[in-house]
Amino acid sequence: MHPGKSAARPLMRIEVERRHIHRLLNHGPVTMISVAHAGRRNVMAAAWVMPLDFEPPKFAAVVAGDTFTRELLVASRQCVLHAPTTAQVELVYAVGTTTGRDEDKFERHRIATSPARTVMAPLVDDCAAWIECRLIDEPGIDQRHDLFVLEATCAWADDAIFESGRWKFAPGGRRTIHHEAGGRFFATGDMIEVRR
Amino acid sequence: MHPGKSAARPLMRIEVERRHIHRLLNHGPVTMISVAHAGRRNVMAAAWVMPLDFEPPKFAAVVAGDTFTRELLVASRQCVLHAPTTAQVELVYAVGTTTGRDEDKFERHRIATSPARTVMAPLVDDCAAWIECRLIDEPGIDQRHDLFVLEATCAWADDAIFESGRWKFAPGGRRTIHHEAGGRFFATGDMIEVRR
Numbered sequence: 009m010h011p012g013k014s015a016a017r018p019l020m021r022i023e024v025e026r027r028h029i030h031r032l033l034n035h036g037p038v039t040m041i042s043v044a045h046a047g048r049r050n051v052m053a054a055a056w057v058m059p060l061d062f063e064p065p066k067f068a069a070v071v072a073g074d075t076f077t078r079e080l081l082v083a084s085r086q087c088v089l090h091a092p093t094t095a096q097v098e099l100v101y102a103v104g105t106t107t108g109r110d111e112d113k114f115e116r117h118r119i120a121t122s123p124a125r126t127v128m129a130p131l132v133d134d135c136a137a138w139i140e141c142r143l144i145d146e147p148g149i150d151q152r153h154d155l156f157v158l159e160a161t162c163a164w165a166d167d168a169i170f171e172s173g174r175w176k177f178a179p180g181g182r183r184t185i186h187h188e189a190g191g192r193f194f195a196t197g198d199m200i201e202v203r204r
Numbered sequence: 205m206h207p208g209k210s211a212a213r214p215l216m217r218i219e220v221e222r223r224h225i226h227r228l229l230n231h232g233p234v235t236m237i238s239v240a241h242a243g244r245r246n247v248m249a250a251a252w253v254m255p256l257d258f259e260p261p262k263f264a265a266v267v268a269g270d271t272f273t274r275e276l277l278v279a280s281r282q283c284v285l286h287a288p289t290t291a292q293v294e295l296v297y298a299v300g301t302t303t304g305r306d307e308d309k310f311e312r313h314r315i316a317t318s319p320a321r322t323v324m325a326p327l328v329d330d331c332a333a334w335i336e337c338r339l340i341d342e343p344g345i346d347q348r349h350d351l352f353v354l355e356a357t358c359a360w361a362d363d364a365i366f367e368s369g370r371w372k373f374a375p376g377g378r379r380t381i382h383h384e385a386g387g388r389f390f391a392t393g394d395m396i397e398v399r400r
Contacts, residue, residue, distance in 0.1 A: 034251055034383060035382035036231065036251070055230055055255075056254050058252050058266075068264060070254075070255075097398055098398055098399070153264075155256065186231035187231060188231050191400060192398075194395055195396060196390045197390050197392055198390065199389070202297040202387035202388075
C-alpha cells in the first residue's frame, strides 16, 4: 500500500449533534451526493448545495434534470450529502464529469463505501462529513430550477477534523474543498475569528 | 489615513461576463446582501446563498422572515449580492448580528458605497465581487423555507483578484471568506487543480 493511501487510516466517524449539522456545509464546500434504489446506486459531485434550516436541519441542492443521480433520488426519496476533502479532488472531479447510468462509478473508481444508518445510499469512505437525508416534497422548484429540499435524518463527521460542532483543520492536514469551475478547487483556508 | 485603510486603493471594478457570473459564488463564500426601497436601505450577512443556474445566471438565497433586508427585498424586488474579503470579516459579522430597522447600518459602520447600474441597492465598496439582482417570482418557498430566487442583471469583480472568469488570490492577499458559525470564518485557501 503506497504512502497516503487512505485505507491505512481507520475510519473515525462520529455522529454530529442535530443542532450542528448545518455547520458541516455552512462554509460552502463542494459536495458529493450518493443515491441508491432497486439495486442501482450512483454518486455525483454537486457544488450548488447549501443549508436551508437549523432544526430540523434542511438543505437545498441543485441536481440537474438529466442525471442518473436525480433519477435515483426521486425514486428512492433519499440520499447522502458528503463533504469530501483535499485528498479526494480527483475523485470528486471524476464522479462530477461522468455518468453512472451505464457503468457503476463505485466499481470504476474503486470507491470504498460503508452502509448508512437511515438510508440505502452508501457513505463514501474518507470524507470529512456525511449527511443522510430524506427528500421533502416541494413541487415545482424541481422542474423549474432543478432544486430539491432535503431534511437530514442523521449526520457524521471525521472527528480528526470536526469536533463539538467546529471544524479543526490542521496545517498541512486534510481540509474540505470548494469548487471554482472545471476541476479547479480551493482548499478551505485559514480560520479568521472576529474579535468580539 | 492608517496603513491598510482600503480607501487608499482606487476602486477597480470590472464587469463580469454573464457566463462567468455563477463563478463568483460557486466556491460557497459568505455574502452580504444590500437592499434599498423608498429612501430606506440595508445590508446583512448571508451564508446560505448559492448559484442556481448559468444562463441566465440565477442564485438562491435564504433571507429570514423577520429581517429588515427581507422587507426591502420584497418591496423593491431588487438586491445586490456581495462577496466580501478577508479584510471585511469584522464588517460582515457586524452587519450580520444587528438590525438596520432602527438605525442605518451604513452610517453606523461607516460603510462606503457606490451606485449600482441596474438596481437602487448600493454596492458596498472594497468587496471582491458584486452581483446586481432582480427577484424572480417563486411563490411558496419564501414562506415555507425563507428561500428567494434571484436573477443577475449584471455583475462586477475586483480585477486584482478575479479576472477572465477565474479567481486569482495571491499569497498574503485579500481573499473571499466562508462562514462556519458565530463569527468564525475561513479564508478561501490554496488552489488545487485536478490533473486531466
